[in-house]
Amino acid sequence: MASPPEPLQVNAQRAALLSPPFLAYHYRIPDTPPAAGFLPGMRVAVPLGNTVRAAVLLPQDAGWDTAAGTALTPPEGIALKPVAWPLERVPLFSAAHLDVLRQLALRQGMLLGQVLASVLPAGLKVADIRYRLQGIPKLRSLRIRDVAAADAALRQTLSRAWEAGAMQPEAAFRETQFCWLSQDPPWPVRPAAVNQLKILEYLWEHGPVPVPVLLAALGDGVRESLRRLVDVGLVRQGLVPPGQQEEEMDPACVLAGAPPPPTLNEEQAAALASLSEALHRWQGETRLLYGVTGSGKTTVYLALARECLRAGRSVVLLAPEIALACNLRSAAAQAFPEAELIFHHGSQTPARREAQFRKLAGRGEGDAPVIVVGARSALFLPLHDLGLIVLDEEHDASFKQEERLPYQAKELGYVMARRFGALLLLGSATPDIKSFHAAQTGALPMAGLTRRHGGAQLPAIEFVDIKGLSSFDQLLAPQTMAMVEETVRRGEQAIILLNRRGYAPAMYCQDCGHVLRCPQCQIGLTYHKGRERMLCHYCGEGVPWPCLCPQCGGISFLPLGEGTQRMEEVLTRHLGRDTTVLRLDRDAARRPGRLEEILSAFARKEAQVLVGTQMLSKGHDFPDVTQVVVADADMGLNLPDFRAAERTFQLLMQVSGRAGRGDKPGRVAIQTRDASHYCFEHLKTHDYQGFFEEELARRKKWRYPPFVKLGLVRVSFPAEWEGHAAALAALAGRSREAGREHGVQVMGPAPAPLPMLQGRKRFHLLFKGEDWSRLRAVFAALKPLQDDTLRLTLDLDPLDMM
């Protein structure tokens, strides 16, 4: 009688590769080191072809196949290779983390290996390491390749060393040199030094970059020019970009705001009590903290964090951008001087991210909980004792990452909270319509803070009609200007919001009527003074100014519209030399450390007026600011985006919240051409609830979120592609067909609001349906039409409709 078939390779396990092809291949678990040393979530070195690569061991569960890219059992007829050696002693990823990342991979239609690779710092993705050895004669260190090729005897020896802790993986710190600008433009370089100028422009656009990245972008030929720039001091070079060192960050952070008072008022205490109850259930719940600007949400976050730490569980505090995370960090550092605080954001050096990752993964059961403060990517740090996740300014679009590994931090936080039994707390003065709707229907329990801390009043809001104003001559109406003057005269400060950087957003040829446009994007070029360039705000490219009209060769251009640079100039001229005007926008804050410099100079009252884009609308606390001016409130309102009103309302509420935070009352002047817009009506009375109700009714009427799931398919192809008409027709046909089949409403393809970017024409298709899976199904029907020429991407719940 034939014996039952032998079970396939009992000692086989899948490992997800951290480099292409990112599949989870099957490997035999070797006898040395003992099998107990190989645990799921651990990084291991595996042979692949003739090389050795890093991979992560997966649990031996079914149900992982889709994300793994391979079946649970290995294909027949393949001789399994053994795992070469573990890359660490304790798994980097816990089972819970691996599971969360698997869900993320499934949702995004990516391989688990791809997700793991995008989450890990560069140094943890390479298998190219050495092991340092102790106590073995004539063998101080061994390359992984040699470990993989070792015979049984050597493996025995190594195994004993590994078990005894006498074999240590040596971190492959290949320190990369960074370079960055030391000066704002204009740069003292002769115009003929094209390579030097290329480098300066590149660094201005990209900020601090690793030297190899710069050389790859501009060609190896610029090496000499870079050396020259470093020699003359225009460019700095070093291991750590500025703003990364702990000590450099601290002063600006501490200056950015007073620490929140340690005692809670009645409202805060009530909010804390209900949140605390949810926290201590450890059931993975989500809560909304809705509190008006200045009501002390941070105080509540910190009090809740204290309870979580006391219970022995770690805390993650997230802010939408680094500058705000920085404020949270100094508040947390003051509140918990004894706790270990990790500050994390995406633009740290790989070495530092690696150290943080390792440190957190290496924490054991009995270790004290930690507090992590950072931007969205901090969610990926391996905290296995997670108890609380706080997302401050939860309505902010920055919590969604669009490129590489697309994810929405709010959603990921929700999944993680459930998996870890942690509390997810979303905080905002102007919650996302979707969140507030969930709160109103009871799906998302809410705690509220309605009063400003310390009895401060919400500022008085008035509207200034600028219908008749010619935009170039009068950026501010006379009465607005008078308010600013008065504020300065009283020794107080003013903030002017103008959501458009540069000097003039268009140059109009007076001879032929042509407007200078970017040849790659067809976007109007913006004049940037000082740099003397016309710049494209979408691709960063530009042409030197002055130039001839490309259409008629004329030389007389009329600047049109307004930008922050010109606002700064106008105010400086008008207010006279006793008043200092500062500007804060992406251009002013390009150079590392400049953002902090500008904010702290304003906080020290070295300037009376701060002009800027929405960068200055959030979080910052300047007690002497009593006047806020919004130069053009209509700007964002007429964008082709169903969220235009919500966004404008949120921005104006936030920036209004900057006025009157101290003991002096604040005033807000909003310049508009249409003060009757419903967005402004509710703003006047600081009535979020009223705005919400009106906006929600509109969303319902026009079938937009939260009443429907929205998907945006971005279609793009080279501008000169001849087959585009047929392709668009095919997209229209197929999507309608699939839409009918799955009950999804399909609109388009229509030219995108920005119809061309970087040499590619852009079209949009809009899907509306009951659930995400239906939208995905319709998109799946379009996927076969995609190739190198025609690019298609599906953005579920798009935040950027342009």
Next chain:
DNA sequence: AGCACGCCGACT
């Protein structure tokens, strides 16, 4: 990502 294999152009 690496590394093989393979199919065409300029050389000791």
Next chain:
DNA sequence: GTCGGCGTGCTC
């Protein structure tokens, strides 16, 4: 004839 360019395809 061979050395070597990098296009295509595979890796448990």
